Amino acid sequence: MPPLHRRLVLCFLILAAAAAATTAASISTPAELAVASHPLSPLRLPPAAPFAGGGEGGGGGGGPFCTRVHIRGRPSRLRDPSRFFHALRVRANATRPSGLELCFHRNATVGPCKCAASQCHKMAKSGLWVQAISPYDTRVLDFRMPSDPSRSIIVSTEEEFLLHRVVFLLLGMVLMAVAHTLSESVVFYYGGAMTIGIFLVILIILFQGMKLLPTGRKSSLAIFVYSSLVGMTTYFLHYLSGLLRSVLVEIGIAEDMHNPLGVFLLVSVILAGAWFGYWGVRKLVLTEEGSVDAGVAYFVEWAILIISAVMILQSSLDYLFAFSALLFCTAIKAVSRIEGKSRVLRCLSRAFSNIVPTGYEGFGEEYSSMNGSHQDGFSKLHGEYMRSTPKRNSLRSRKTLSQDLATDSYYSTFHTNPERKKFSEEEYAAFTREETHKAMKQLVSSPDFNRWALANVDRISVTPPQRTPQNSMSQQRKRLFGLF
Incomplete structure (x- = not known):
């Protein structure tokens, strides 16, 4: 007859093996639901296993049962970017929803039905649960339920195109493009x-x-x-x-x-x-x-930009795609606001016309005509020069070069002067005021102006003095705060 301590060791090993078997049986094999294949038939979940540590009777036949479903979205956004405006709807339909709880989360390392209590939701009385996620997302769906052999749960996925997301993207891009114009209109x-x-x-x-x-x-x-x-x-x-x-x-x-x-x-x-x-x-x-008041226009422009950014972020359920679209639109907006871009494009067009000798001479003129509001006098002179000057190294240019140089004057629009003085805003305002004063002094001292002033004295009126920048800004602040 074996000693007493050997019997105790043998009993302990038997109990440990039984506990391990019970724990292994308590965790059911999770079901896989891949979205990339997009199965037409729904997934019927297998019978749930008893949940170990789920309360009284945990691990027994009458304790709570648990079933897990892994929902895997599309593998890559770059390989399949056509689902930008789509939503993946996950549906769960239970025959007996009473006592059924579900947890929809991303943490696959957490054990079955061990997510936080705040993430658990009770199944509706209708037995239908629907949740929309990104087609590229990966989620975990846990079901926790009491023992009921007649209960059946069906999980299905469906990709749906959302038209209102397209509208959000288009409206956001349009509002971001015209924000500055609307704020001053x-x-x-x-x-x-x-x-x-x-x-x-x-x-x-x-x-x-x-x-x-x-x-x-x-x-x-x-x-x-x-x-x-x-x-x-x-x-x-x-x-x-x-x-x-x-x-x-x-x-x-x-x-x-x-x-x-x-x-x-x-x-x-x-x-x-x-x-x-x-x-x-x-x-x-x-x-x-x-x-339009400058402060109000500034506020309205930023308000329109914020609304457009929110619309672009709402254009897709996938946050990476939505944020990328916002960055792209912001970059386009920033490039369009850069001053001097027309001059850069004209230089590029001239370089391209030198490389490819075709009829691209009018490209700079067409771009300047499209941007007429930003065109200065030098660019107009340059456009006339491009129309009247023949191609370099041509026979006509060699014949008329000396005559043209002797009769006409051409202003340089591409040479830079390193010794040119750069004015600040205050210096430029003072310089403008001084030159205007000199010009007006010369005009008033001329006899022709005196005769014209005597003949049109009833048409001359003096406007009130302009407001200083400090008073203007203070009035703008008062007006802006008075708006709210």
Whole structure:
């Protein structure tokens, strides 16, 4: 008969082996669901295994059960970038949703059903759970449920094209491109303010009209919010139209006049809202000279840029793709704002025309004509020079070179002067003021100007002195803070 300590060691080994077997059986083999193949048939999960350490009876037959699904998205964004506007919808359908909990996370190192309690969600009573993720994402879906052999869970994936993501990208790019132009456009401020004013007047009328409802004055705000959310406004408009018709009938106005009066009332409301927006723009946006306030324009430009950036980030469920699109649009915006880009492109076009002797002489002229607002006098002279000057080393150029040099003067647009003095903004303003003073002094001292001034004295007016930059900035700050 073996000694007592040998029996204890043998019993301990048997218990350890049984515990290891129970632990191995408690973790079910996770099911794989690859999105790259995009299976048409849904995945039916295998029977769940008992979850070890899941509470009372953990590891036994009556304890909680756990099943895990690995959802693997498309392997590479660079190899398959066509899913930029797509969403991968993961659906889980359970026959008996009572007591079923699920956890949707990214950490595959965590054991089955051991994620944080804040990440666990109960299955809806309908038994359907849907979540949209990026087509390139990899997720883990854990199911935790009580023992129920008749329960079945089906997991499926579906890629869906989202049209509104395309709209977000296009709107974001357009707004980012025209942000600076809109911020300095008076038409934009007037149009936007008038539109907002019309809606505000309509909302004020609706809010005041809510007090006429049988519910009383105390709950008018709650009813207004509710009507804005669920469509109660339609009912109120019908009620208000009936009330107005009854009032008009009691006054003695025939029913034939109801529609013209309604149209007149609608036009009056629109004009009142437009006047409200016009007054707001005149008081808060425009300066005394009629131009857009610099502080307001700066704020509006950055507001439009922020809105466009948010739209571009919302153009894709994949954050890397969305951030890359934002960087690309920002780079294009930065390049388009660089000063002197037309001159650089003209130099490149001249270099290219020297290499390839074809009809590219007018490229610089066409680009300058497209950018007429940025074209100076030297570029215009250079365009005329390009049109009138023949090709280098040609017979016509050799014959007329001496004659042209003797009769015409050509301004250099490509040579640089290293000794040229660079002015700061203050020095340039002082230099301009001094030269203007000299020119005006010469003009006034001429006899022709004196004769013209005597003949047109009734047409001469003196404008008030301009504001200093300090006063202008202080007034802009006051106007900007007064806006809020």
